[in-house]
Amino acid sequence: MFTAVTSVPSVVMRVYPDDCDAFGHVNQAAFLRMFERARWEVLAVGPGMEAFRRSKTWPAVRKSTVEYTAEAFPGDVLQYDTTLTHLGRTSFSLHQTARREADGVIVAEADSVFVCVGETGRPSAVPVEIRNFFGTRPSVRAGAVQHLLVRDVATAVDVQGDGPAILFVHGFPLDRTMWRHLVAPLTGWQRIAPDLRGMGLSDVPQSGRYSMAEYADDLAALLAKLEVEETVICGLSMGGYIALEFVRRYRSMVRALILTNTRAEADTPEGKAGRDEMAQLVEREGAGALADVLLPKLLSPSSLSAMPQVVEHVRTMITGSPVAGLIGALTAMKDRPDSTPSLQQIDVPTLVVTGREDLLIPVEHSRTMADAIPGAQCTVIPEAGHLTPMEQPIATSRVIGEFLEALG
Numbered sequence: 001m002f003t004a005v006t007s008v009p010s011v012v013m014r015v016y017p018d019d020c021d022a023f024g025h026v027n028q029a030a031f032l033r034m035f036e037r038a039r040w041e042v043l044a045v046g047p048g049m050e051a052f053r054r055s056k057t058w059p060a061v062r063k064s065t066v067e068y069t070a071e072a073f074p075g076d077v078l079q080y081d082t083t084l085t086h087l088g089r090t091s092f093s094l095h096q097t098a099r100r101e102a103d104g105v106i107v108a109e110a111d112s113v114f115v116c117v118g119e120t121g122r123p124s125a126v127p128v129e130i131r132n133f134f135g136t137r138p139s140v141r142a143g144a145v146q147h148l149l150v151r152d153v154a155t156a157v158d159v160q161g162d163g164p165a166i167l168f169v170h171g172f173p174l175d176r177t178m179w180r181h182l183v184a185p186l187t188g189w190q191r192i193a194p195d196l197r198g199m200g201l202s203d204v205p206q207s208g209r210y211s212m213a214e215y216a217d218d219l220a221a222l223l224a225k226l227e228v229e230e231t232v233i234c235g236l237s238m239g240g241y242i243a244l245e246f247v248r249r250y251r252s253m254v255r256a257l258i259l260t261n262t263r264a265e266a267d268t269p270e271g272k273a274g275r276d277e278m279a280q281l282v283e284r285e286g287a288g289a290l291a292d293v294l295l296p297k298l299l300s301p302s303s304l305s306a307m308p309q310v311v312e313h314v315r316t317m318i319t320g321s322p323v324a325g326l327i328g329a330l331t332a333m334k335d336r337p338d339s340t341p342s343l344q345q346i347d348v349p350t351l352v353v354t355g356r357e358d359l360l361i362p363v364e365h366s367r368t369m370a371d372a373i374p375g376a377q378c379t380v381i382p383e384a385g386h387l388t389p390m391e392q393p394i395a396t397s398r399v400i401g402e403f404l405e406a407l408g
C-alpha cells in the first residue's frame with residue numbers, strides 16, 4: 001500500500017503589516033518567525049506547550065530553510081501544515097507549508113532539523129510525548145516527490161490529498177511541478193502528478209522506448225502501483241496527446257477527461273521536420289538552447305513581462321530536462337497517431353481548456369476538438385498562452401473544480 005500522509009493538526013495565522021517589507025511582501029525574517037510560531041501553535045493544540053519542559057529537553061533548531069513560492073501580503077490568512085519527515089533517537093525533521101486560505105496557493109515551505117538537548121546541552125532522546133504525537137513513523141509529506149519503479153523506470157511522482165483520483169500529465173519539455181499551484185485548491189481529490197519517462201526527475205530510458213503508447217502504458221502501471229482503479233485524466237499539450245492515447249487503451253480506467261492547450265491532429269510534414277530540427281539543436285547545444293526558443297512561444301506576452309517567477313520556473317524545467325528524454329519525447333510526438341477519428345467515440349465527460357493567447361495551438365483548434373467530442377465543454381481563459389494552468393492557475397483551477405464537482 002502507498003504510504004499515507006499523517007500530518008499533525010493545521011494552524012491558521014494572519015499576516016500583519018509588521019511582517020512585511022517596504023513593498024508589502026512578507027519578509028524573510030518574518031517567515032522564519034511565523035513558521036516557528038506555527039510549530040508552537042501545533043504543540044499547543046497537541047500535547048501542550050510544556051511537553052518539552054516536562055521531559056527536561058529542548059528542541060534546538062540545527063538547520064532551517066525556507067523556500068518562497070508566492071507572495072503574501074498583510075491581511076492574508078495562511079494555513080500552516082506540519083509533517084514529520086524524519087525521526088531519529090535524538091533528532092527529528094519537520095516539513096511545513098504555508099498556504100493562502102483564500103485560494104489554496106502555497107506561499108512558502110520550510111524544512112527544519114531539530115536536535116533535542118538536555119540541561120547540559122548534550123543530545124537527549126526525543127520525548128515520548130512528542131513521538132506519540134507525530135506517530136511512530138515519519139510520513140511522506142504532502143506533495144513530496146516519491147520514486148516508484150514503474151515498468152522498470154524509476155518514476156518521480158507527487159501524490160497529494162485523499163479522495164477520487166485525478167492524474168495530471170505534463171507537457172513538453174516540462175515536468176510534474178508545472179501543476180503545483182493549480183492542484184493546491186483541488187482538495188477532496190487524490191492529485192497524482194508524475195514526471196513522464198525521460199523528463200524531470202524520472203529515469204531516462206535509452207532511445208527507442210518513447211511513444212504515446214509507452215507513456216500511456218507507464219501511466220496505467222503507475223496507477224496500478226498506487227492502487228487507483230479509476231481516474232480523471234488531465235493532460236496539457238503533449239500530456240493531452242498522451243491522455244487521448246490513454247482513453248483509447250484504458251477506457252475502463254477513465255472517469256473523465258480534461259484536455260488543456262492540446263490538439264487531436266498528428267504532426268504535419270512541416271511539423272515533423274521541425275521536430276527533427278529541434279532534436280538536432282538539443283543534441284548539439286543541450287537543453288538550455290531550447291529555453292530561449294520555446295519560452296516566447298509557451299507563455300503569453302503579458303506572462304513573459306509580468307510573471308518573472310513563472311518564466312523562471314518554465315526555464316528551470318526546460319534546462320533541467322535530460323537530453324535523451326527530450327529527444328525521445330520529440331520522436332514520440334513526431335510519430336504520434338492522429339486522434340481526430342477517435343474523438344467522436346469518447347464517451348466520458350470531457351472538458352477542453354485553453355488560453356486565449358495560445359500561440360502554439362490556436363483557440364480554434366480547441367473549439368473544433370471540443371465540438372467533435374460528444375457533450376464536451378470548452379473554456380477559453382483570458383490572459384494566458386500555451387501554459388494556461390501555470391499562467392492562470394486560480395482561474396484554471398476554478399474551471400476544473402467546477403467540472404469535477406459536476407461529475408458528482
Ligand code: MLT
Binds near residue numbers: 173238239333360
Ligand atoms: C507541449 O507543450 O507539450 C508541446 O508544445 C507540444 C508540441 O510541441 O506539440
